[in-house]
Amino acid sequence: MSAAKADPSDPVGRPRRWRVTRRRLLIGAGATFGSLLVGAPIVVEYGRPTLVQWMLERGTGPTEIPESSLVWFELTRDGITLHVPKIEMGQGIHTALAQIAAEELRVQPSRLTVVQADTARGFPAATMFTFGSTSVASLYTPIREAAAAVRAMLALAAAGQLGVETQQLTAADGTFQVAGTDRRIAYPDVIAAHHGPWQEPEEQPALRPAGEFTSIGRSVPRVDIRAKLLGEATYGYDARLPGMGYGAFAVPPRFGAELQSAEPGDAAGMPGVQQVVIDVEAGFAGVVADTRTRAWAAARALKVDWSDGTRVDTGALERQVTAGDGVVLRRDGSIRDALSRGRIVEAEYRTPMAAHAHLEPLAALARVEPGAVGKVEVWVPTQSPESVLEDLHAALGEDREVVVHVTQLGGSFGRKGGQHLAVEAARLSAATGRPVHVGWTRDTDLRQAFYRPPTHTTMRGSIGSDGMIRGVEQRSAAGDIIWAVAGLPEPVRSLLGFDPGGLLGLFLPYDLPAYRLVNRREQLPVPTGPWRGLGLMPNTFALESFLDELAEAAGTDPLTYRLAHLRQAGEQQERLRTVLRTAAQMAGWSESLPAGRGRGIACSGDVGTVVAVVAEVDLSDGRLRVTGLDVAVDCGLVVNPAGAKLQAQGSVVMGLSSALREELRIHDGQVVSDNFDSYQILGMADTPPVRVNFVGGGEVPFGMGEPVVGPVPAAVANAVRAAGGPRLRSLPLRL
Amino acid sequence: MQLLINGRHHEIEHGDEPLLWVLRDELGLTGTRYGCGVGICGCCTVLLAGRPVRSCQITAAEVGDRPIVTLEGLAERDADGEVVALHPVQQAFVENPLQCGWCLPGHVLTAVALLARDPAPDEAAIAEAAKPNLCRCGGYNTIKAAVARAAELARES
Ligand code: FES
Ligand code: FES
Numbered sequence: 001m002s003a004a005k006a007d008p009s010d011p012v013g014r015p016r017r018w019r020v021t022r023r024r025l026l027i028g029a030g031a032t033f034g035s036l037l038v039g040a041p042i043v044v045e046y047g048r049p050t051l052v053q054w055m056l057e058r059g060t061g062p063t064e065i066p067e068s069s070l071v072w073f074e075l076t077r078d079g080i081t082l083h084v085p086k087i088e089m090g091q092g093i094h095t096a097l098a099q100i101a102a103e104e105l106r107v108q109p110s111r112l113t114v115v116q117a118d119t120a121r122g123f124p125a126a127t128m129f130t131f132g133s134t135s136v137a138s139l140y141t142p143i144r145e146a147a148a149a150v151r152a153m154l155a156l157a158a159a160g161q162l163g164v165e166t167q168q169l170t171a172a173d174g175t176f177q178v179a180g181t182d183r184r185i186a187y188p189d190v191i192a193a194h195h196g197p198w199q200e201p202e203e204q205p206a207l208r209p210a211g212e213f214t215s216i217g218r219s220v221p222r223v224d225i226r227a228k229l230l231g232e233a234t235y236g237y238d239a240r241l242p243g244m245g246y247g248a249f250a251v252p253p254r255f256g257a258e259l260q261s262a263e264p265g266d267a268a269g270m271p272g273v274q275q276v277v278i279d280v281e282a283g284f285a286g287v288v289a290d291t292r293t294r295a296w297a298a299a300r301a302l303k304v305d306w307s308d309g310t311r312v313d314t315g316a317l318e319r320q321v322t323a324g325d326g327v328v329l330r331r332d333g334s335i336r337d338a339l340s341r342g343r344i345v346e347a348e349y350r351t352p353m354a355a356h357a358h359l360e361p362l363a364a365l366a367r368v369e370p371g372a373v374g375k376v377e378v379w380v381p382t383q384s385p386e387s388v389l390e391d392l393h394a395a396l397g398e399d400r401e402v403v404v405h406v407t408q409l410g411g412s413f414g415r416k417g418g419q420h421l422a423v424e425a426a427r428l429s430a431a432t433g434r435p436v437h438v439g440w441t442r443d444t445d446l447r448q449a450f451y452r453p454p455t456h457t458t459m460r461g462s463i464g465s466d467g468m469i470r471g472v473e474q475r476s477a478a479g480d481i482i483w484a485v486a487g488l489p490e491p492v493r494s495l496l497g498f499d500p501g502g503l504l505g506l507f508l509p510y511d512l513p514a515y516r517l518v519n520r521r522e523q524l525p526v527p528t529g530p531w532r533g534l535g536l537m538p539n540t541f542a543l544e545s546f547l548d549e550l551a552e553a554a555g556t557d558p559l560t561y562r563l564a565h566l567r568q569a570g571e572q573q574e575r576l577r578t579v580l581r582t583a584a585q586m587a588g589w590s591e592s593l594p595a596g597r598g599r600g601i602a603c604s605g606d607v608g609t610v611v612a613v614v615a616e617v618d619l620s621d622g623r624l625r626v627t628g629l630d631v632a633v634d635c636g637l638v639v640n641p642a643g644a645k646l647q648a649q650g651s652v653v654m655g656l657s658s659a660l661r662e663e664l665r666i667h668d669g670q671v672v673s674d675n676f677d678s679y680q681i682l683g684m685a686d687t688p689p690v691r692v693n694f695v696g697g698g699e700v701p702f703g704m705g706e707p708v709v710g711p712v713p714a715a716v717a718n719a720v721r722a723a724g725g726p727r728l729r730s731l732p733l734r735l
Numbered sequence: 736m737q738l739l740i741n742g743r744h745h746e747i748e749h750g751d752e753p754l755l756w757v758l759r760d761e762l763g764l765t766g767t768r769y770g771c772g773v774g775i776c777g778c779c780t781v782l783l784a785g786r787p788v789r790s791c792q793i794t795a796a797e798v799g800d801r802p803i804v805t806l807e808g809l810a811e812r813d814a815d816g817e818v819v820a821l822h823p824v825q826q827a828f829v830e831n832p833l834q835c836g837w838c839l840p841g842h843v844l845t846a847v848a849l850l851a852r853d854p855a856p857d858e859a860a861i862a863e864a865a866k867p868n869l870c871r872c873g874g875y876n877t878i879k880a881a882v883a884r885a886a887e888l889a890r891e892s
Contacts, residue, residue: 685862
């Protein structure tokens with residue numbers, strides 16, 4: 001558990017001088033892209049793990065810290081610690097990764113202590129980047145191989161100690177036993193009795209067959225929950241150091257506004273204010289005070305002038321995102337021929353901007369040692385330690401040693417991947433010579449963020465006399481997602497004409513004799529970026545709503561219609577058919593409902609996982625109430641069913657929240673929905689039972705963090721129509 | 736001035752500050768969390784004389800001598816402060832965990848107060864009590880299950 005409070009007296013291992021790497025991990029430029037273009041599951045290959053011989057003798061430090069590793073095992077007489085690069089924000093991955101390791105180590109998962117790796121121990125920041133529902137999938141085999149090798153090394157040592165051959169040893173529950181005898185030795189005793197270098201196995205030991213799993217596939221308890229329940233976990237907002245001051249800084253009144261001039265104004269004399277820090281060139285004006293609320297008040301009292309920035313509002317942004325011309329991403333068959341005959345169905349769909357609204361606002365703690373090259377140490381709730389590192393180097397000097405500690409994250413959903421307050425906290429710490437914590441208010445957090453961009457999709461389809469789809473022309477437009485936060489220069493982006501994030505969920509998965517897809521990306525004057533699932537949910541809303549419109553025009557049941565268009569051979573289609581049938585069965589699809597109630601179905605695929613959702617709604621009192629959701633998921637092998645179910649339910653609630661409530665509004669270049677009164681998220685009262693079934697299984701896990709959010713709004717909109725309501729084509733859904 | 740928190744008196748300096756920040760920043764009790772500052776999210780919930788209260792909405796001075804219980808004060812501890820036993824509500828949430836956990840103070844302390852006045856709440860009563868607290872990770876189904884389980888555990892103990 002990475003639960004320790006930030007405490008300078010707590011050694012964080014052997015700090016090593018950070019080598020500045022320019023090997024920036026490009027978010028999905030290879031992964032998101034390539035895989036989507038070939039339609040294959042996303043597998044993020046960071047390379048094979050280096051098995052780390054980091055076995056500690058009591059009291060001695062690590063013998064070697066490798067340059068690049070994905071996972072470290074630390075074995076002492078006191079226990080086994082698993083250092084994992086991937087960051088816990090509530091996904092449950094630390095638990096899942098412990099289970100995977102425990103399986104090959106032959107120990108109970110509860111015997112492992114999971115620790116968030118950090119750069120203080122030389123962990124490369126890039127491997128810690130946690131995104132795209134890839135953590136468990138990408139680490140599944142590397143961790144198993146490494147754990148099996150660690151076990152084999154222990155076995156070699158144990159065999160020597162017992163004077164037997166390794167083949168005579170069996171391992172179970174953290175103990176080796178000599179076959180046919182009752183001679184045993186527990187791992188800690190092997191470690192205690194061992195001297196000298198550890199011997200590596202000559203070959204990669206065989207991995208346990210899935211049929212014999214005792215840890216993977218079980219709902220073992222979460223490793224992080226106890227500390228969170230006791231109030232002992234350290235999130236970014238909780239990080240503390242002795243003598244710490246509270247920082248705050250002036251934020252622009254409108255998007256695009258830049259600091260022109262700044263003076264202390266009234267701030268300097270306000271109670272508790274210790275220092276005003278101004279660096280106009282860096283666009284920074286901030287304060288340090290003795291309490292947080294005093295720092296916030298003083299930051300508001302700074303005398304600052306901003307350039308105008310943009311005056312844009314929601315309406316203008318939506319008009320800018322208008323489907324039409326663009327880059328042709330798909331051209332199957334002759335769309336002209338397909339649309340020249342048959343019955344034409346046309347519709348257009350919109351989704352609004354949305355915020356992540358993680359409940360822990362952004363925060364960071366920094367301690368900067370004096371001098372132009374003083375060491376910088378930060379504690380940050382981030383998905384992307386490398387961007388923290390790079391930003392700190394850029395802001396405070398490339399020569400500084402920078403150490404990034406990742407705290408627990410109180411939710412993120414993409415937001416903490418690109419934005420953090422480490423630089424501001426470090427500026428204030430550098431100027432005042434003391435540790436400084438900066439935490440945003442909710443309204444600042446909602447105003448100064450990046451957002452899910454708006455989308456607009458127009459669909460035109462034609463149905464033949466047999467009711468089958470003859471062809472579909474799809475025109476999609478969206479604000480940037482990946483390009484907004486990373487990547488290529490604008491001319492290259494324009495040439496490509498699409499944003500890799502916008503591709504998620506963009507393609508109709510059905511058999512279509514003709515399909516033309518024209519896509520358009522827009523760089524907006526407000527910050528946009530990754531939001532859970534990227535383009536998946538907005539795109540799926542349009543596609544799966546339209547599928548229902550076609551089914552209605554054809555006079556066919558929406559489930560039957562989908563299945564009829566998923567007939568071609570192909571694993572993906574087969575898996576989609578299975579989840580569709582399963583969700584329908586769970587919901588009692590064929591049973592009729594009283595007037596005013598209805599069911600809708602939708603499906604999607606993302607990061608190798610396929611999902612179908614059936615929503616049931618009740619419109620009988622003139623309001624839209626969602627009364628139940630049935631979800632079938634094929635995410636391959638399920639490592640922790642309880643954890644995966646939580647992820648699925650959480651995704652459904654977030655999707656439902658977008659379907660029913662969320663709409664980020666901008667007026668005069670600023671967000672006006674800036675707290676939970678004006679930016680409403682779903683509460684318990686509107687959350688129905690969410691039933692989840694996992695189907696499929698398989699050899700390896702696929703992503704679970706995002707895919708389930710995809711079909712939810714479309715399923716609800718389809719249910720509204722089935723209940724006799726109007727066809728709703730924009731989010732949030734309003735009767 | 737003094738506050739009585741989790742059975743102990745604490746000297747505090749900033750009586751004019753919201754209780755939330757006094758707990759978190761002055762006293763280091765970061766189990767009480769900040770989410771909105773306007774009384775909507777419930778992350779800052781504490782028990783004040785046994786009732787759930789949003790600590791962002793009252794100043795420390797307004798608390799007076801009423802006892803405060805925070806997330807840190809629920810478990811049974813020995814003389815060294817080591818946890819001897821989790822509170823039944825905490826135990827129920829270990830069995831029915833949420834995700835990021837930032838919202839836990841609201842859900843846990845609201846359940847503690849509910850069970851104190853109604854040891855056997857039905858589903859509707861559980862939902863009614865839990866309603867005001869947000870969970871962005873979407874654990875609402877689990878929260879209901881956890882509170883029902885907590886009632887069971889409390890009855891057993
Ligand atoms: S922080 Fe007090 S209710 Fe949200
Ligand atoms: S568990 Fe993350 S907000 Fe509730």
